[in-house]
Amino acid sequence: xxxxxxxxxATEFPVPVELEDNIAITSLSQLYNWGRRNSMWPMLFGLACxxxxxxxxxxxxxDFSRFGFEVMRATPRQADLMIVSGTVTKxxxxxxxxxxxxxxxxxxxxxxxxxxxxxxxxxEGYNVVSGMDKYLPVDVYVPGxxxxxxxxxxxxxxxxxxxxxxxxxxxxxxxxYGVGPAxxxxxPVLGPDIIDPRQMDMIxxxxxxxxxxxxxxxxxxxxxxxxxxxxxxxxxxxxxxAPADVDALNVVLPAGAAPWAEAEDIRExxxxxxxxxxxxxxxxxxxxxxGE
Amino acid sequence: MDSFAAAPEMPLEFASIDDAIExxxxxxxxxxxxxxxxxxDGIIVDADQLLNIARVIRDDxxxxxxxxxxxxxxxxxxxxxxxxxxxxxxxxxxxxxFKAQTDxxxxxxxxxxxxxxxADFQEREAWDLYGIRFSGHPNLKRILMWEGxxxxxxxxxxxxxxxxxxxxxxxxxxPGGHVHRSEEKNVFGKNVSYPQDIDLNRLMDSSESAVYExxxxxxxxxxxxxxxxFETNELVVNMGPHHPSxxxxxxxxxxxxxxxxxxxxxxMGYLHRNHEKIGERNxxxxxxxxxxxxxxxxxxxxxxxxVLAVEQLMSLGRRYNPPTYRCEALRVMMVExxxxxxxxxxxxxxxxxxxxxxxxxxxxxxERERILDFFEAVAGSRMMCNYMRxxxxxxxxxxxxxxxTNLTNDRVRDYNxxxxxxxxxxxxxxxxxxxLELLLTQNEIVLERSVDVGVLSADDAINFSAAGPLLRGxxxxxxxxRAEPYxxxxxxxxxxxxxxxxxxxxxxxxxxxxxxxSVRILRQILPRLEAxxxxxxxxxxxxxxxxxxxxxxxxYGRVENGKGELxxxxxxxxxxxxxANPWRxxxxxxxxxxxxxxxxxxxxxxxxxxxxxxxxxxxxxxxTDR
Numbered sequence: 008x009x010x011x012x013x014x015x016x017a018t019e020f021p022v023p024v025e026l027e028d029n030i031a032i033t034s035l036s037q038l039y040n041w042g043r044r045n046s047m048w049p050m051l052f053g054l055a056c057x058x059x060x061x062x063x064x065x066x067x068x069x070d071f072s073r074f075g076f077e078v079m080r081a082t083p084r085q086a087d088l089m090i091v092s093g094t095v096t097k098x099x100x101x102x103x104x105x106x107x108x109x110x111x112x113x114x115x116x117x118x119x120x121x122x123x124x125x126x127x128x129x130x131e132g133y134n135v136v137s138g139m140d141k142y143l144p145v146d147v148y149v150p151g152x153x154x155x156x157x158x159x160x161x162x163x164x165x166x167x168x169x170x171x172x173x174x175x176x177x178x179x180x181x182x183x184y185g186v187g188p189a190x191x192x193x194x195p196v197l198g199p200d201i202i203d204p205r206q207m208d209m210i211x212x213x214x215x216x217x218x219x220x221x222x223x224x225x226x227x228x229x230x231x232x233x234x235x236x237x238x239x240x241x242x243x244x245x246x247x248x249a250p251a252d253v254d255a256l257n258v259v260l261p262a263g264a265a266p267w268a269e270a271e272d273i274r275e276x277x278x279x280x281x282x283x284x285x286x287x288x289x290x291x292x293x294x295x296x297x298g299e
Numbered sequence: 300m301d302s303f304a305a306a307p308e309m310p311l312e313f314a315s316i317d318d319a320i321e322x323x324x325x326x327x328x329x330x331x332x333x334x335x336x337x338x339x340d341g342i343i344v345d346a347d348q349l350l351n352i353a354r355v356i357r358d359d360x361x362x363x364x365x366x367x368x369x370x371x372x373x374x375x376x377x378x379x380x381x382x383x384x385x386x387x388x389x390x391x392x393x394x395x396x397f398k399a400q401t402d403x404x405x406x407x408x409x410x411x412x413x414x415x416x417x418a419d420f421q422e423r424e425a426w427d428l429y430g431i432r433f434s435g436h437p438n439l440k441r442i443l444m445w446e447g448x449x450x451x452x453x454x455x456x457x458x459x460x461x462x463x464x465x466x467x468x469x470x471x472x473x474p475g476g477h478v479h480r481s482e483e484k485n486v487f488g489k490n491v492s493y494p495q496d497i498d499l500n501r502l503m504d505s506s507e508s509a510v511y512e513x514x515x516x517x518x519x520x521x522x523x524x525x526x527x528x529f530e531t532n533e534l535v536v537n538m539g540p541h542h543p544s545x546x547x548x549x550x551x552x553x554x555x556x557x558x559x560x561x562x563x564x565x566x567m568g569y570l571h572r573n574h575e576k577i578g579e580r581n582x583x584x585x586x587x588x589x590x591x592x593x594x595x596x597x598x599x600x601x602x603x604x605x606v607l608a609v610e611q612l613m614s615l616g617r618r619y620n621p622p623t624y625r626c627e628a629l630r631v632m633m634v635e636x637x638x639x640x641x642x643x644x645x646x647x648x649x650x651x652x653x654x655x656x657x658x659x660x661x662x663x664x665x666e667r668e669r670i671l672d673f674f675e676a677v678a679g680s681r682m683m684c685n686y687m688r689x690x691x692x693x694x695x696x697x698x699x700x701x702x703x704t705n706l707t708n709d710r711v712r713d714y715n716x717x718x719x720x721x722x723x724x725x726x727x728x729x730x731x732x733x734x735l736e737l738l739l740t741q742n743e744i745v746l747e748r749s750v751d752v753g754v755l756s757a758d759d760a761i762n763f764s765a766a767g768p769l770l771r772g773x774x775x776x777x778x779x780x781r782a783e784p785y786x787x788x789x790x791x792x793x794x795x796x797x798x799x800x801x802x803x804x805x806x807x808x809x810x811x812x813x814x815x816x817s818v819r820i821l822r823q824i825l826p827r828l829e830a831x832x833x834x835x836x837x838x839x840x841x842x843x844x845x846x847x848x849x850x851x852x853x854x855y856g857r858v859e860n861g862k863g864e865l866x867x868x869x870x871x872x873x874x875x876x877x878x879a880n881p882w883r884x885x886x887x888x889x890x891x892x893x894x895x896x897x898x899x900x901x902x903x904x905x906x907x908x909x910x911x912x913x914x915x916x917x918x919x920x921x922x923t924d925r
Contacts, residue, residue: 051543055570055921056595058547059682066664081543097490098445098506099548099569102540122572126490128589130481131580132573133452133459133490134444137482141489153682197506199449200460200491209487211499 015041036175043087043113044075044167050086051079052106055093057120057153064156076163083109088166090159091145094122094129095136097201101194107143108191112183115146115170117162124148142203143192312361312388316395319360327352334398338615338852338871341396346408349399350435353384353414362386362395364777365415365764367855367866367887370425372403374455376872376882380406380431383868385855385887389761389775391782394855401431403454410436417764420895428453428575443568443924446509449494453576460485460492466880467580510552510566511535533561536906540569544652544910547920551897551909558905563898567891567924574925578884582846583609583689586884591683593865593886594922596644597637599674600860602687603630607785608856608867609689609849616850616877620838622690625831627787629692632824633684634858635817636674639728640667641861641917642810642817645768646735649807649914653748659739666731669723672712676700689847690838696828717829724821732814740811749803753900753912756801763896766889767863768813769916772806774799779859787827793820803915810917848877862917863889886925890918 012031016022020032033041053061064071065079072078080086083106095103107116118139121127126137139145146169149162175184182189193204202210311322320342324331330348334341344352356362366385373379380401385394399408410433411418422433423442430451433439440446450457461481463469471477482488539550548569554562574593578586590605591598613619622630644667647660671681676697678684686693700714739745755765760773770777778795780788796812798805837843849871857866866887871878893916901909 052541054548055572056592056682059595063664063668067661068665068668094570094572096569096571098571099540102569106541128592129572129574129577130490131459131461131463132577134568134571134573135490137490155681196502196504197445197447198502198504199447199494199497202491202493202502203487203489206487207499210493210497213486214493214497214499 036173037171039175040170040173044170047076047088047115047163047166048086049076049079049088049090050083050106050110051081052089053092054095054099055122057092057123060153060156061090061092061119061159064159069156069160071160071163074160074163074167083107084111086110087113088115088117090117090119091123091139092119094127095139095142096134097136097195098134098197100136100142100201101197103139104142104192104194108194112189113181114183115166116143117147117149117166118145119149119159119162120154121150121152124150127152136201142195311359313390314360316393319356319362319395322360323352323355326355334396336851338612338850340853341394341398343398343400346399346401350409350411350414352397353411356386356395356397357414360395361388361390363761364389365411365417366394366857366864367868367885368411368418368421368425369868369883369885369887370429370431370453371870371883371885372429372453372455373872374403378403380429382408382425382431383853384411385866385868387782389777389782391777393783396855406431407434408432409434410439412436415764416762417892417895420891424891427451430454440509441568443571445506445568447503447505452573459573459576460490465580467582467585538909539566544914546648546913546918547923549913549918549920549923551913553901553906553909555906558907560901560904560906560909563901563909565894565897567894567920570920570924572921572925574886575884579881581881581884582879583849583881584846586881587687588683588685590886591685592921593888593925594641594860594862594890594919595682596919597634597641597861598682598684599630599633599637599686600641600858601865602684603634603786604856604858604860604865605867606687606689606856607858608854608869609847611854611856612849612852612869612871613689613847615852616848620690622838623831623835624787625695625828625834626690626692626836626838628824628827628831629696629836630687631786631788631791632821632828633674633677633686635820635824636670638817638861639814640670642814643667643731645861645914645917646739646807646810649803649911649917650739650745652910652914653803654744659735662731662734666728669727673700673716673719673723676716688843690843692836695836717825720828721825724818724825728814728818728821732811732818736811740808745807746804748908748911749807749915750800751802752904752908753803753915754801755896755900757799759896759899760801763899764892765863765896766893767859767861767917768796768806768809769863769893769896771795771797772809773801779857779864783857785858791820791823803911806915806917846879848879849873849881850877857887860889862919862922863893865889865922886922888922888925890916890920890922891925894918894923 012029013027015033015037016027016031017033017037022030022032063069076088087110089107089110091103107114116139118124122129122135123139126135129135130137136142147162147166149158151158154162173181173184196202196204311319314322320333323342327348330345330352331342334343364387366387368382368384371381371383373381380403382399384397386397387394401408406429408431410422412422413435420442422436423439425431426433426439427441427443428451441448444452452459463471471479481490485491533554533556536553536555537550538553540548550566550569552564552566553560574589578589581589587602587605590601593601614621643663647663650659651657674684675681678686678693696716698716700716700719701712755763755769755773757774760770760775765773774797776795776797779785781795793816796809796816798808851871851873853868853870855866855868857864864887868883868885868887869881870883872882897913897916900912904912
C-alpha cells in the first residue's frame with residue numbers, strides 16, 4: 008500500500024507542496040492512531056450465525072483486508088479487535104472474558120449483530136446474556152440479524168474513526184494511554200446462575216436480607232419486581248422492609264419515580280410531537296391541493 | 300412364537316406398523332397400551348418393560364434406527380413426564396412411536412443406550428433440561444447447561460429471569476404496546492436470578508472440574524508405556540470452545556498418548572440459546588424465523604421441516620388445504636440450493652481442517668454468494684430467509700434480481716430471475732463442482748489425509764443414529780427424500796449418494812455426489828416453475844392466517860437437510876379450537892446426534908486427524924446446542 012503522508016499531516020502546519028510526499032508534521036496521538044487504525048487484526052473467533060457473515064466479509068467479495076483488518080489471528084495475544092459475532096451465552100461468556108483479558112492493549116470490542124448488542128431474538132432465553140456490554144466495554148455496535156457484510160464493514164470503519172479521535176494527551180481517554188497496566192475484567196463464575204463478581208456484594212446483601220424480606224431476583228422474580236414497582240409508584244418508604252444496610256432497592260430503583268416512568272413521559276411527548284407534525288403535514292397538503 | 304399367527308405371511312421385519320404394534324401387544328399384553336389421546340399415535344410402554352420392548356422393536360421388528368428421543372412435560376395435562384421415541388427402519392417407511400411415562404416428582408426411566416447408542420446425548424439432554432433420571436446411563440451429566448446450574452429449565456413450572464407470561468403475544472406488547480426493556484425490571488440489570496438459599500461463601504465454580512471428572516480424569520498427566528515399550532505421558536488436552544477448527548464454540552476434551560488419541564469426549568452447550576423454551580412461548584408463526592437460526596448455513600431446509608410438521612398437525616383439522624404445486628416446487632428448489640450451499644461450505648471447511656487453509660473456501664464462498672443473492676432477492680435476507688409459511692411461502696419469485704431493491708440506479712446486478720437461475724443451475728454450479736473434483740478428488744494430499752481415517756461401520760452408524768452424509772458414507776442408503784418421501788420428491792428423478800468405506804474420504808465423496816444430484820433435481824424444477832408460472836403460492840389463493848389455531852395432537856416432521864435428518868416434534872395441547880402456541884417444540888438436530896460417534900471414530904487417530912473427522916461430520920453449533 009502506498010504511504011499517504013498527506014492524510015497524516017495536521018493542516019495547521021503548512022508543508023511546502025514539493026515536500027508533501029516526504030514530510031508530515033503531525034501530533035504523536037495522530038501518528039499512533041494512524042498506525043493502529045490501519046493495522047487492526049481481528050481475532051479469529053466466531054460464536055454463531057454472525058460468524059458466517061463475518062467469514063463472508065473476510066472472503067474475496069467483500070474483503071475487509073482492504074481497510075487494514077488484514078489477517079485474523081486465532082490467538083488473542085496477537086489480536087487487537089474482538090468481533091463478538093453472535094449470541095453470547097452464559098456458558099460462553101466466561102471464556103470470552105478470559106480471552107479479552109488475554110488480548111494485549113490497545114484492544115477493541117465490536118458487538119456484531121442483535122444478540123451481541125443486546126440479546127437479540129434469544130434475549131429471553133435462560134442461558135443468554137443480554138448483550139456483550141454487560142460484561143465487557145463495547146466500542147461499536149453493529150445492528151442486524153445477522154448484519155450484512157456491508158454493515159459489518161461500516162461498523163469496522165466506524166471503529167477506525169473512533170480510534171482517530173483518541174488522544175495520548177488525555178490520559179483518561181482510553182486506559183492504555185494512561186499509566187500502568189489496566190485492571191483485568193473479572194471473570195464471571197458459573198454458580199446456580201451466572202455470577203458477575205462485580206455484583207457479588209449486591210447478591211450477598213440480598214441473600215442476607217432474605218431472612219426478613221423475600222429475596223429479590225429469586226425464581227419468582229417478575230411478580231416480585233412488579234410488587235416493588237407498585238410500592239415505588241405509591242411512594243411507600245423503600246428501605247422500610249429491609250434492614251438499614253440493605254440498599255439493593257435503591258441501587259436499582261431510586262426513590263421517586265420508577266425508571267421507566269420517565270421513559271413513558273418521553274414517549275408520550277414524542278407521540279404528541281409526532282401527532283403535531285402529522286397534523287401540520289396534513290394541513291400543508293390540504294393547502295397545496297387548494298392552490299392547485 | 301404364537302404371535303406369528305397374527306401375520307403369518309410377512310416376516311416381522313417387514314410387517315406394517317399396525318401389525319408390528321399388534322405383535323407387541325400380543326407378546327407384552329400388560330406393558331403396552333395404544334396412545335388414544337386425540338391426535339396422537341403409537342404406543343405407551345410401561346417404563347419397567349421399556350428396555351425389553353425396545354430390544355424387541357429393534358431386533359424382531361426391524362426398527363433399527365432410533366431417530367429421536369425426547370421428553371415432554373405434561374404439567375396440567377395429566378401431570379406426568381413422558382419420553383417419546385421415534386424408531387424407523389433403515390429400509391424405509393414410517394415411524395414406530397413409543398412412549399414411556401413417569402411421574403413429575405421423581406422421574407426415572409430406564410436408559411436405552413444399551414439398545415441404541417444414539418440415545419446417549421438425547422437422554423443426557425432430557426436429564427439436563429427436564430430432570431428425568433435414566434437408570435443405567437453410563438454418563439448421566441448435564442450436557443447443554445453447566446454442572447451446578449439451578450433447576451431443569453425446560454420444565455413447565457421453571458421460569459427464566461426475564462419471564463413475563465407463559466405464551467406470546469405478551470399482554471405488555473400487544474395489544475397494550477407498553478414496551479419495556481427486560482433489564483429494567485430485573486434487580487441485577489441482567490438476565491440472572493438466584494435461588495433463595497444461595498450461599499456465596501461456599502460458592503464454587505464446579506462446571507470445569509465436573510467436565511473432567513465425568514470423563515474419569517482425575518489427574519492431568521499420567522506416565523504410561525506406549526506400545527513399543529517406551530515410557531511416555533498420557534495427558535489431557537482441551538480443545539475449544541475457542542479454537543479455529545471447531546466450527547464455532549464446540550469443545551472436545553481428549554486424552555492423548557503421545558499424539559494418538561485414546562479417548563475423546565465432546566463438550567457442548569456454549570451456544571445453547573434456549574431455542575425450545577422460547578419456541579414453546581412463541582406462537583407457531585413466530586418460530587419460523589427462529590428455525591432459520593438453527594442450522595444457519597441452510598435456513599431454507601430448516602423452514603421446510605418445521606412447516607411440514609405444523610402442516611401435518613393442521614391437516615388433522617377440518618379446514619386445511621395442502622400447498623399448491625408451485626409452492627412445493629419452489630420449496631424444493633430453495634432446499635436444494637441450500638443443500639448446495641451447505642455442502643460447498645462443509646467441504647471447504649473440512650479442507651480447512653485438513654490443511655488447505657482457506658484457499659478452496661474462497662472459491663466455494665464465491666458460488667455461495669451467487670445463491671445468497673438469489674435468496675436475498677426472493678426472501679429479503681441473505682442468510683436468514685424466513686421464507687416458508689404454513690400452506691405457502693413468503694412470496695413468489697421476483698421478475699428481476701437486483702442487488703439492493705431500493706437502489707434505483709443499481710448497475711451492479713440486475714438480472715432476469717429465470718435467466719439467472721438457468722445460468723446458475725446449468726452452468727455455474729456444475730462448473731464449480733467439476734473444478735472442485737478436478738482439484739481435490741484425486742489429490743494426493745486429500746487422499747493421504749482422509750482415506751481410512753475416522754472409520755464408522757454401517758452397523759455402528761445405524762446404532763449411533765448417525766444421519767445424512769455420515770450415515771450414507773458408511774454404506775447405508777438412507778435418505779428421507781426416498782425413505783419417507785415428502786413434498787414433490789417422489790416424482791423427481793435422483794439417486795441416493797452412498798459410499799461403502801465409512802471414512803472421511805467416503806463422506807467427501809457422498810457430498811460431491813449429492814451436489815451433483817441436487818443440480819439434477821434443480822434442472823427438473825426449472826421447467827416445473829415455467830409450467831406453473833402465475834399459479835398461486837398459497838393453498839387458498841390468499842396468505843394464511845397470521846396466528847393459525849393448530850388442532851390438538853402431536854406431529855413429527857422430518858426432512859433430509861444438508862447435515863442429515865432434521866426432525867421437529869411438535870405437540871399441540873389446545874382445547875377444541877386448537878392452540879396458538881406449541882406445547883412442546885423439539886428439534887431433532889442432526890449436528891447434535893451425529894456427534895455421538897465422534898469419540899468412537901477418533902480413537903486411535905492422531906490429534907491432527909480429530910479436527911478433520913469433526914469437519915467431515917459437518918456440524919453447525921446453532922443446531923448442536925440449539
